[in-house]
Amino acid sequence: MKHLLNPRVRDIRISGIRTFFNRVAQYPDAVSLTIGQPDFATPDHIKEAGKRAIDENRTTYTPNAGLLALREAASAFMEEKYGLTYDPATEVITTNGASEAIDIVLRTILTEGCEVILPAPVYPGYEPIIRLCGATPVYVDTTDSDFKMTADKIAQKLTVNTRCVILPYPSNPTGCTLDEQALTEIAELLADQDVFVLSDEIYSELIYEGTHRSLASYPALHEKTIVINGLSKSHSMTGWRIGFTFAPAYISEQMLKVHQYNATCASSISQYAALDALTEGRNDADIMKEEYDKRRRYVCERLTQMGLAPVVPTAAFYVFPSIQEFGLPSFEFASRLLEEKRVAAVPGDAFSTYGEGYIRISYAYALEVLEEGLNRLEAFVNELRNQI
Numbered sequence: 001m002k003h004l005l006n007p008r009v010r011d012i013r014i015s016g017i018r019t020f021f022n023r024v025a026q027y028p029d030a031v032s033l034t035i036g037q038p039d040f041a042t043p044d045h046i047k048e049a050g051k052r053a054i055d056e057n058r059t060t061y062t063p064n065a066g067l068l069a070l071r072e073a074a075s076a077f078m079e080e081k082y083g084l085t086y087d088p089a090t091e092v093i094t095t096n097g098a099s100e101a102i103d104i105v106l107r108t109i110l111t112e113g114c115e116v117i118l119p120a121p122v123y124p125g126y127e128p129i130i131r132l133c134g135a136t137p138v139y140v141d142t143t144d145s146d147f148k149m150t151a152d153k154i155a156q157k158l159t160v161n162t163r164c165v166i167l168p169y170p171s172n173p174t175g176c177t178l179d180e181q182a183l184t185e186i187a188e189l190l191a192d193q194d195v196f197v198l199s200d201e202i203y204s205e206l207i208y209e210g211t212h213r214s215l216a217s218y219p220a221l222h223e224k225t226i227v228i229n230g231l232s233k234s235h236s237m238t239g240w241r242i243g244f245t246f247a248p249a250y251i252s253e254q255m256l257k258v259h260q261y262n263a264t265c266a267s268s269i270s271q272y273a274a275l276d277a278l279t280e281g282r283n284d285a286d287i288m289k290e291e292y293d294k295r296r297r298y299v300c301e302r303l304t305q306m307g308l309a310p311v312v313p314t315a316a317f318y319v320f321p322s323i324q325e326f327g328l329p330s331f332e333f334a335s336r337l338l339e340e341k342r343v344a345a346v347p348g349d350a351f352s353t354y355g356e357g358y359i360r361i362s363y364a365y366a367l368e369v370l371e372e373g374l375n376r377l378e379a380f381v382n383e384l385r386n387q388i
Contacts, residue, residue, distance in 0.1 A: 012128045016350025017360075020334060023344075030342040031373040033361045036172060036318060038236035040291075042273075043284050046235065049276035053269045060268060064260045066094025067271050073278040074244050080282070082204070082214055084227065090249040093256055094266045094274075098202045098230040098243035103129055104258040105226050105245060106164070109196050110135040114163035119149040121320065121348060121355035123172045123200075135163065141354050146311045147174035147320065151185035164196040167215060170203035173351050173360040174320045175296075175313020183213060191220035196251075199227045202243075203316040205234035205285035208293045210314065216246070223248050226255075233316075234285040235277045240270040292317050295363040299370055303361075306378040307385075317364040320348070324357040326384050334359055341376040 002010075021034045041047075053059070065071060071088035078084040086092050095101040102125060110116065112134035118126055120139040127137045140153045154165060167186070170177045178186075190197060197215055204212045216225040230243030245255060277284065296319070300312050303321050310321040323333050330347035337359075338344050348358030363370055 008132050008134075012131070015124050017124065017346050020344065020346050020350065023335075023338065027338060027342055027344075030338060030344050031369060031376065032344040033363070033365060033370070033373050034344050034346050036233075036316075036362050036364060037238050038233065038288060038317075038364050039366060040236040040288050042236050042240070043277075043281055045280055046237065046273050046277045046284075050240075050269050050273035053272035058268055058272055062094075062265045062268050062271055064265050065092065065256055066266055067268075067275065070094055070271050070275045070278070073275055075246075077278045077282055078227075078229070078246060082212060082217065084214055084216055084246065086246045087249065091247060091252050093245045093252060093259055094271060095230075095243040095245060095259060096263050096266050097232060097238075097241040098200065098228050099125060100241075100259070100263060101228045101230070101243040101245045102126065102198075102200065104255045104262065105198055105228065105247075106130060106133055106135075107258050108251065108255045109164055109226075111163070113161060115159060115161045116164045116166060117154055117157045117162060118166035119147070119153075119168070119171070120353075121147065121173055121351035121358065122166075123168055124350060124352070126166055126168075127352075136161075138162075139352055139354060143354060147171060147176045148178055148182060149186070150182060151189040154186060155189055158193065158195075162193075162195050164198055165190065166198045166200065168200040170201075170207060170212075170315030171318075172203070172316060173318050173346070173348075173355070174311065175316045175318045176311065177207060177210065177212070177315045179210065180213065183215060183218070187215060187218040187221050190224075191218075195224065197221060197225040199225055201227055201229050203233050204229060206289050206292060206317065207315040208289070208296060208313075212315075226251060231274055231277055235281060236288065237270075237274070237277065240267070240273055242266060242270050242274040292363065295365075295367060295370060298367060299361065299363045299374065302374045302378070306374075306381055308381065317362055319361050319363065320355075320358050321361070322358055323348075326381070326388070328384075330356055330359060337377065337380050341380045343373045343376040343380075345377075
């Protein structure tokens with residue numbers, strides 16, 4: 001019966017991040033620097049809100065788009081933090097994490113044969129959905145521009161089939177952001193194009209240099225931009241699975257149909273916890289960000305000292321150093337690093353072919369874990385150099 005399965009599903013490759021993370025389980029003494037998951041506990045006041053929701057039997061379905069009070073809080077948060085205005089009744093949808101948000105956005109705007117432009121290296125969660133929709137991902141090589149998308153690069157890929165440009169900044173896996181000039185030039189390029197923008201801003205609260213600005217803040221793009229955000233990274237709520245879409249009503253009303261038949265609604269308990277996160281805990285990310293910044297500086301300094309000087313990340317909790325000097329495919333490099341030194345990093349090819357020659361290190365780990373992992377990495381690269 002296998003031949004009857006959807007070939008588009010059969011052709012999807014399991015995420016390289018998870019594939020490598022699962023390998024680490026075979027090495028109980030390994031130091032893992034793989035997963036982009038905060039090592040902070042969910043703040044206590046958020047957990048208490050979730051407990052209260054259970055005790056008060058708030059365990060029924062909510063409106064498909066989520067609790068109105070939560071959408072109001074999410075809308076207020078976006079306006080306070082980033083100057084973005086959305087009607088909570090018609091322009092905000094609560095989703096099962098940012099992952100489901102990506103799914104409902106792309107399934108709403110894509111049709112057979114259209115194209116989606118996205119920067120590479122890039123988070124691997126976009127391509128499978130694009131292909132399931134019968135569309136084609138069109139990658140833009142950003143390795144020669146410090147991993148940053150530019151208007152010129154987008155212009156070179158635009159065709160009559162382009163339906164969407166994905167801008168996932170701050171970036172996973174590189175930790176890079178786009179500055180005001182780059183955003184303005186992209187906004188000017190796309191202003192007159194019949195093209196949607198998917199702006200994935202899940203790491204917007206974890207910026208260490210400068211401030212976050214969304215492409216949706218440009219008036220010419222507001223009506224064609226869908227913003228994705230959520231609480232997994234900002235409030236250390238990965239397992240609570242709360243994300244949001246923010247988009248004009250004419251888009252949101254269509255996305256809501258996809259969400260309704262996909263998930264009905266997000267977990268009611270998680271929604272009540274999220275309401276507390278966006279009101280009482282709207283600045284919870286500040287404490288975590290301060291610690292991540294210390295780790296970022298430490299990791300970049302250590303990598304530079306061992307001759308793997310990276311493009312310094314300005315956001316999120318990833319760094320993406322080059323390993324090209326060793327002449328090894330990134331998967332082989334990462335496999336040997338795990339087997340020989342018991343330290344795990346994600347091979348760069350997990351983030352498209354343009355990630356080949358790099359590894360991703362997550363610094364969402366305590367400093368003592370990072371120190372041990374980097375000590376082992378340094379010993380490994382020194383041994384490789386001696387073999388060259």
